[in-house]
Amino acid sequence: MNCQRIARMLSARQDGELNPALERQVESHLCACAACRDEWNGLQRVIERLRLPLPASDPFFPTRVMAALPERSTGGLRFLRAVAYALVFVLIVAGGFFLQMDSGSRSLPGPAAATFSAVLLEPQDLGLLSVHDDTLSLFAENSHE
């Protein structure tokens, strides 16, 4: 193996990433080649120079982190919020569809309009499922009339 190839492998060797067969080849080359040995020693000096101890531990750090945490992990809430927004969207689209079908023959009665605005104003309210049912029953009544 020539010096150029060895030089390319020295860094990986230092990182403990060479397979045993290559490791043996590099090792025997280093025993025989002073130039590559210099290169290797240079790399060792670099890593030696970079070595630093872990920063002094701050005993209050975990307490600070724990104090800053939100009440609970928000992943689940985010999912529920997405479902709620999806429901609101479906309601709006369905409402618009029914309104369009019904327009021309009669106007929307007062309570249905109020219910619909409540839905629009409170999209994150998970209680909107019951509002949804009310709204649909009102629309159903309207369409039967």
Next chain:
Amino acid sequence: MEDPHLTDDEVVSSVLNGRKRDFEILVRRYSGRIIHFVARMTADNDEARSITQDVFLKIFQNLPYYRRENNFSAFIFKIARNMTLNWLNRQKRTVFMSRLLGRDLGRDPFRLDPPRLSPQEQDERQDQVTRLLRLLPEEQRLALVLKVYLEFSYLQIREVTGWSVPKIETLISRAKGRLKKNILLQESGGEQVVQARKK
């Protein structure tokens, strides 16, 4: 609080089941290494603690998305890596804007400070390392810091960065070559001229 018998996955399950205070086990287990990683990347020890605190908040918020088949260590260092790179990008923008406006709004993390004398040898050593690492391009620095300070294997680095193993090998090898030149220049008292480029 630290229970050596609980694996990371067990702690995560416990936190997700409502035992929020068990999260402290993870904080105690990983905070030292994350601070070390962020400090070497940002060259700023104080900022490293603040970023690490944000990293743990992010980890807590993202716990429901952690998949057990993945390595938890890779999961958290991926978050640490992203937040550190975001911080570095914000710093770059601040420096760019301050130059644009002709003002000095803050310190430039990529400018070589004049050597600062420190009474403590350790501080001096840390300053030297900080200056050396600052001269490396971001990708080389990231790969080298993960290797040298966290002792990650190339495969673990691949999990955190998404880079291929040959790319990681090349980045680390180039980083060492660049550092070697700069150390020689530093030792001979000359200026460090092997500056960081984009990549």
